[in-house]
Amino acid sequence: MRGQVILLICVFSVACVDGQVSYSIPEEMEKGSLVCNVAQDLGLSVARLKSGKARLHSGDSAEYVELDTNRGVLLIRERIDRETLCGETTPCALHLQIILENPMELFRITIEITDINDNAPSFASSEKRFEISESAIVGSKFVLEKAVDADIGMNDLQSYLLKPTNNFALKLEQEADGSKKVEMILQKPLDREQEERISLLLTAVDGGKPRMSGTMQILINVLDANDNAPIFTKSVYKTTLTENSARGTKVITVSATDRDKGSNGEISYTISNSKRRLSDLFQIDRKTGEVAVVGEIDYEKTKSLQIDIEAMDNGGLSDSSKILMDIIDVNDNSPQLKILSKSNSILEDSLEGTVIAMVSVNDPDSERNGNVRCNINQDIPFKIQNTMSGIYSLVTDSELDRETASEYNITVTCSDEGVPSLSSSVTLTLQISDVNDNAPVFERSSYEAYIVENNTPGVSIFTVKATDADWKQNARVSYILEDSSVNGVPVSSYVSVSADSGVIHAVRSFDYEQIKDFRFCVKAQDGGSPPLSSNVSVNIQIQDQNDNPPQVLYPVQTAGSVVAEMVPRSADVGYLVTKVVAVDVDSGQNAWLSYKLQKATDRALFEVGSQNGEIRTVRQVTEKDLLKQRLTVIVEDNGQPSRSATVIVNVAVADSFPEVLSEFSDFPHDKDYNDNLTFYLVLALAVVSFLFITCLVVIISVKIYRWRQSRILYHSSLPVIPYYPPRYSDTLGTGTLPHTYNYEVCRTTDSRKSDCKFGRAGSQNVLIMDPSSTGTMQRMQSEKSILDEPDSPLEVTDFTETSRQREAGVHVAFVNGDRRWRAAALRNDADSHYSVRC
Incomplete structure (x- = not known):
């Protein structure tokens, strides 16, 4: 019969206001019985229940109801006994919450448990004994024990019956708590002699359908007075x-x-x-x-x-x-906290107000003792807010930064208003997930490194280092060489960068004389998506090595001619014979040069300045000194190890040019040079002869053009052009050859059109002789209009031409009566042009 009642009482009421629904079910329903279709009533789909990981929170009460997410219904999980659950409390209800995630939602469900008549009235004892004097007056009251019925409402105790009713009648009196006071009233005097013991049956009846009852035996002993x-x-x-x-x-x-x-x-x-x-x-x-x-x-x-x-x-x-x-x-109850839902991690770029946890708070005390306030620890970017009665949400209050704090321990503390106040707390651990919001940062704003020239290709120069404040993949830094060029050459042909370590390697061997420094950029890029990067400038300085020997600029060492410096026998001590000029393309101390005399025909006659390379006489020249002096000068740099160059200086000790000519004409001729020259001349003549027939007009034009050019050259007054060795300059007489003399000789096939230009006389004498030269200078003129300085005219005061001079092609001029010799060795070639420096 009870099962039929349970199945029939499946009528429930639904009310949905602000995410709340209410139902009413009878107690004692069988396990697995359907309570309601909660998904339909809440307007939720079964798919939403599954994707939101729907779960049922039943608070502190036993879990009598369960949620079937496959059907979206609530089912009876355990048999519900209203009397055990609520006792006399009415209405009796279960308060449940359905919690969904993604997004986080909460719905309240109230299930009222209605009473069925499943408990019969009962007495504490099965019998009650009275001893009543026979003198008891009519109307005497005897209080009877109340029956107890665990049901409520109409199913509760409703009335009492007393049988038989010969001497006693029942009196029921309604009391303040709703129960009935049961009294037995004597309505007929007792007579012990007629009836010494009286047995009555008291029956308690409830109002259920069907009605249930309980009985108690009343035994009365009739006493006397x-x-x-x-x-x-x-x-x-x-x-x-x-x-x-x-x-x-x-x-x-x-x-x-x-x-x-x-x-x-x-x-x-x-x-x-x-x-x-x-x-x-x-x-x-x-x-x-x-x-x-x-x-x-x-x-x-x-x-x-x-x-x-x-x-x-x-x-x-x-x-x-x-x-x-x-x-x-x-105030004897602390607030009770229970985490309904929480997130273990959150992205650092989450929006403000993102819910990370929901906490249920309950305090069973009353009034102020049950008023609860919740707060969290200070100085964290979170706040707690009361979303509905007894439910608090923990949300973000400001922007998060994993690089500042990667983890938060959030303590939620709830306190009541009792005196003294009681509190409870719960701690949540929240991990902040990284977002690629930090670019790599180099340790320096720019780098400067040094490498010695002539390095081995592939050698490590130095290392750039960048750090990224992000985490894991977002903090993995790779190094990239930015595209650029150095002197028109891609920088990748000079250096390379290790992508993982940032080590910069030299791709080639560097030469300080070609490149002294260069600049490029290195990019550091993280592994985030999208990646972030930053650049740094790197300046590489090439350091010099002593890898170049000195180069002698003067005197010039030639194979086809003999260069000799002339020293008069009347020269005093300290007479400047010549100056050895050398340079070193290295830099710094590697280019500091020193000069010393290595060999000499007469070491006692000459010395070399160690710093300036000047060759001077040490003593007075005598008649006994040899005419031909040969000096070997070594030039050394200051590098480690030192490098050197050797130059041979020929010095003629004589007062007249014929002496010099007769002595120096014995030098061997450069036969190979002449043979080669003859071969080329014959070859050229054959080519010209072959082309003459077919290109006569062209040749005539060229001849006319050359003739006109020679005329223009003859009538022009060109200035003296000093000669400087390329890339070098003379500084205080210690650097390169002093440009004291400047001669220009222009010759044509017609000796009358030949020109000689002489600069102002200086303190040095140079004799240049070419033994292979032939021909005779017929005439030499000096024109004042072509001199460098008008106030110092040059005049040919004496000239004697000998057969030896003609054979050697040596032409000598005495300037202003000075006994310093000037000589030029001129080849007997058509249209030859020579520049001679002394």
Whole structure:
């Protein structure tokens, strides 16, 4: 019959307001019974339940209901006994929450448990004994034990029946708590002689369908003459009691009087039976009527109590009273926290207000003791807010930065307003997930490194280093050589960069004389998506090595001619013979040159300046000194190791040119050079002869052109053009050859059109002789209009031409009567042009 009732009572009400639904089901439904289609009522799909990982939160109560996410329905998980769940509390309801994620949502569900008539009224004892004097007057009251029915409403106890009713009748009186006070009224005097023992049956009936009942046997012994019943001084006693009062605490003392004497006037006090079995909480002294605490008083279980007290004399007469007791709440419960949902990690670029956790908060105390406020630890970018009654959300309050804090321990503390205040806390650990929001940063704003020239290709120069404040892949830095060029050459042909370590390697061997420094950029790029990068400038300085020997610029060493410096025999001590000029393309101390005399025909006659390379006489020249002097000068740099070059200087000690000519004409001719020259001349003549027939016009034009050019050259007054060795200059007489003399000789086939230009005379004498030259200079003229300085004219004062001179092709001029010789060796070639420096 009960199963049919459960199946039939499947009527429920649904109310959905602000994400809340309410249902009503009867108790005692079978396990697995359908409660409702919650997905349909909430407007949710089954797919949403699954994707949101829907779960049912039932709070602190037992899990009587479960959620079937495949169907979107609520099912009975455990049999529900309303009396066990709620007792006398009405209405009796289960408060549940359905929690969804992605996004996070919460829905409240209230399921009211309705009562069915599954409990029959019952008495604490199966029988009740009375001893009533036969002198008891009509109308005497005898308090009967109340029956207890765990059901409520119409299913609760409704009425009592007493049988037989010959001497006694029932009187029911409604009490403040809704129960009925049961009294047995004597309506007919007793006669012990006729009936000494009377047996009555008291039946308690509830209002359920079908009705259920319970019985108690009443046995009455008829005594003799006790005609006064006890009377309480108050019909109702009121008092208060603080919860958690210690056992033995005195609550109140009740009192009743009996006008009888002797044993008939002795009164004993008892606590009547009730639904709550108050005898487990309180006891009364049978003699004094003092009520004391013997159990645990909990305001959260009951807020007020009613204790029924009975006073009975020895004759069986009794009276009843009650104690109304209000329980005073004590702040003895800390707030109860429960995490409904939480996120273990969150991206550092999450928007402000992102929910990371939902916490349920409950305090069973009342009034201020149950008012709860929650907060979190300070100085963190989060805040807690009350989203609905008893539910708090933990959300982000500002921007997150994993590089500042990668993990947060968030402590949620909830405190009530009681005195003293009680609190509870729970700690959540939240990881901040990295986002690629930091570009690599180099340790320096720019780098400068040095490498010695002539390095081995592939050698490591130095290392650039960049760091990224991000994490894992976003912090993995790769190094890239930016495209650029150095002197029109891609920089990748000079250096390379290791992508992982940032080590810069030389791709080639560097030459300081070609490139002294160069600049390029290196990019550091992280592994994020999209990647971030930064650049740094790198300047490579090439350091010089002593890898170049000195180069002698003067005197020039030639294979086809002999260069000789002339020193008159009248030269004084310290006479400047010549100056050795050398340079070193290295730099720094590698280019510091020193000069010393290595070999000499007469070491006692000449010395070389160690710093300037000047060759001077050490003593007075004598007649005994050899005409031909040969000096070997070595030029060394200051590098480590040192490099050197050797130059041979020929010096002629003579006062007249014929002496020099006769001595130096013995030098061997450059036969190979002449043979080669003859071969080329013959070859050229053959080519010209072959082309003459076919290109006559062209040749005539060229001849005319050359003739006109020679005329222009003859009539022009060109300035003297000094000669400087390329890339070098003379500084204070210590660098290169001093450009003191400058001669220009222009010759044509017609000797009358030949020109000689002489610069101003200096302190050095040079004799250049070419033994292979032939021909005779017929005439030499000097024109004042072509001199460098008008105030110092040059005049040919003396000239003697000998057969030896003609053969050697040597032409000598004495300038202004000075006995310093000037000589030029001129080849007898058509249109030859020579520049001679002394």
